[in-house]
Structure formats: C-alpha cells, structure tokens
Amino acid sequence: MTKTTAVLFLDVEGGWGGSSRSLYYLVKYLARDNLLPIVVLRKDGPVKEHYKKLGITCLIAPEMASFRPADRKNFVAFTLYLWSMRKYFSFRKKIKMLVKEYNIGLIHVNHESLSLTGSLVAWELGLPWVAHVRTLLTPGWFAKLVYKIIANYSSHTIFITEPNLNHFKSLVGSSFNMIKTSIIYNITPESFKDSALQEMEGSENKFRVLSLTNFAPSRGVDRIIDIATELKNRGESDFLFYLYGKSSHSSVITGRPDKYFENLKQRVKTLGLTSNVFFMGHTIYPEKALAGCDVLLKLTRQSNPWGRDIMEALAAGVPIITLGKFTEFVENGVNGYINADYNVDDIVDELVKLSNSKELCSIISNANRQKARALFNGEDCSQEVRHIYSKVIKDQN
Structure with missing residues (x-):
C-alpha cells in the first residue's frame, strides 16, 4: 500500500475468544504500515483497552447481529438471528458514519458468524469485503448457506489453516473461485515473559x-x-x-x-x-x-x-x-x-x-x-494480508 488505507474490522467476540485475540495481533501489525484500522466490536471486552493503548479507534456495536451454525437447534438460532436484525438499521447507520468519517475502503469480516450481516452492510455501502474463516462449521443446510454467501460475495477469503479451506470446499463444492482464497496462519506474540496466574x-x-x-x-x-x-x-x-x-x-x-x-x-x-x-x-x-x-x-x-x-x-x-x-x-x-x-x-x-x-x-x-x-511471524503474515487488501481495493476501483 503506497498511501494510507482505512479498513473496517468487524469483531464478534470483543476479546473473549480466540478469533478476537487473533484479530488484535493482526491489526497491531497492520497498523504499523500505511493502514488505518477501525475496529467495531459486537461485545464490549478486554480487547477494547488493548486497542486504545495502540491508539486504534474501537467502537462497540451490540446491534451487529451474528449467526453461527452449530451442532443443534440451528433453526431456532437462525430465527433469533432474524429477530436481532430488527436493529440492523441502527448498526448500518453507525457503519455508514464511520465509512464517511474515515473514508473506509474495505470491510474485514473477522468471523464467519458475521458473514451474513457483514456481506449485507458491505453491499449496501458499495464496499468490498474480506471474509476470515476461522472455524469448522457443523455440516448442514445452514453451514452451506453461510459458506456459499462467503464464496459468492466476498472479494477474498482468508482461511487460518489448510483443513479449514478443505472443509469449506467440501460444503461449497468446487464451483467457487480458488484464486480469491488464501491460507494465512494467525499471529502469535513476539515473546512470552509473563508470570503465572x-x-x-x-x-x-x-x-x-x-x-x-x-x-x-x-x-x-x-x-x-x-x-x-x-x-x-x-x-x-x-x-x-x-x-x-x-x-x-x-x-x-x-x-x-x-x-x-x-x-x-x-x-x-x-x-x-x-x-x-x-x-x-x-x-x-x-x-x-x-x-x-x-x-x-x-x-x-x-x-x-x-x-x-x-x-x-x-x-x-x-x-x-x-x-x-x-x-x-x-x-x-x-x-x-x-x-x-x-x-x-x-x-x-x-x-x-x-x-x-x-x-x-x-x-x-x-x-x-x-x-x-x-x-506465526507477525511481519510475514500481516504482509500477506496487506497484499490482499491492495489487490481487492485495486480491483474494486
């Protein structure tokens, strides 16, 4: 990236889980080089203070609805997701204001549970979005729905390991564009010098x-x-x-x-x-x-x-x-x-x-x-993500 690019990151966990922690380390490295990260958390949590210490804008948006197919009761969970989408317009208003204020050029959806909501807001605002697939969804109709939305509508999909990609392919089929996919491992801290709890x-x-x-x-x-x-x-x-x-x-x-x-x-x-x-x-x-x-x-x-x-x-x-x-x-x-x-x-x-x-x-x-x-080297992994952002934004323009 030759000039500063603003990227909006959607985080479902707020620091209470592994995907949120992984995003924090990615953003920490991305913020070092011509990238302005704006992070929106669905839940308030400990990661908010970490972003604050880095000088990174971080907001809470509980209106950001999520849906993750699980082992059971998916119909009930999806019905509740649809009910929670009644607050979507409030969420979209927040995102629209951020996009305008920071001239955001791309949305990074950090977990497949946010792919339905993330894809919708990206489409309405005319922005490209990158999906980050972090789990193995339990096979079924709802898992296929989520994966196919990612396969058909995301500008690029990042998988955290080879098995995640293979699982995705097994549910979506071979029709999706492999060129729009990457396997990038998560980043770990540079060193551990902590004392025990x-x-x-x-x-x-x-x-x-x-x-x-x-x-x-x-x-x-x-x-x-x-x-x-x-x-x-x-x-x-x-x-x-x-x-x-x-x-x-x-x-x-x-x-x-x-x-x-x-x-x-x-x-x-x-x-x-x-x-x-x-x-x-x-x-x-x-x-x-x-x-x-x-x-x-x-x-x-x-x-x-x-x-x-x-x-x-x-x-x-x-x-x-x-x-x-x-x-x-x-x-x-x-x-x-x-x-x-x-x-x-x-x-x-x-x-x-x-x-x-x-x-x-x-x-x-x-x-x-x-x-x-x-x-799990931070410089190497974040550089791969930067290249993806650059290509997606270039293709969009």
Missing part, C-alpha cells in the same frame, strides 16, 4: 496440565477427566489439571447453561478428583495461564489441533498433547505429541513421560518456540 502459583512441585477451551462436548473436555482418572488409578498423584473456559452451550431461548458443564463438575466430585482437577472459569490472560503450566492438553472431538491455544502454547514453549491428523503445528515426538485417535492409555503414557523428564520438556519447549517463530 496467581491461582496457579505454589504448585511448581506438581506437573501442571492446562486446558484453554470452553466446555462443550465437541471440545472434549470430558476426556480430560478420563485422563485424570487413569492417572489416579496408576497411583500418579503429582498431576494437577487447570481447566480454563466457560460453558459454551446454553439454551438459545432461556439462556440457561447446558448440563454438560455441571455434569463434568459432578463427575469430578464423584470420582474423588477435586484435589487434582480445578475449574478455573474464563481467563483474559491465557499467556499467564501458559506461564504457569507444564503441558497443554487439547483432546477435541473436532480433530482441529490448530486453535489459538495450540499456537500460543507453541510460542510460549509449552509442550502439547493433542488429537488430529494435521501435523503442521504439532509434530509427534518433535514438539509435542499428536494422536490420530483418542486413546486414554497412550495419552497418559505421554503425560508420564513428560513429567519424568525435564530434559525432554526443554527440548520440546525450544522446538515449539522455533516453530512459532517460523509459522
């Missing part, structure tokens, strides 16, 4: 296992209870499990929490694991949680070993044990352990192996930091 201090003589994911069946947090149980059965008492996250399933009508989380807590009590397994709630400081642990454990049923938790563990030099077949981030036996299938005994063996060897943990830690520097 206060609630994790004093446990240095134990082997501390960390989970940084919300509580839902698809996230597989219940499997961690299986692991803790098997360790107890083997007489391994030096393991502590810190489970950070919140219940991500709730009734879309009543707002009441799903029973999954409550059942997990009850199961821990029943199995006598309350002195080893701790439910810590949500943290806005995942880097501090990583600083206080010895290994990150991610046993997702979605086979997606590439989330924000994985990336930041790599950058922090924390060994990782996870599941899946995508080995670009975690290579088995090199910088952690990745299992194609879930097997309690194998995972417990890997945990015990790590806990018994500080040397092995150190080797993996160094390999992780090297991997993060190579894959």
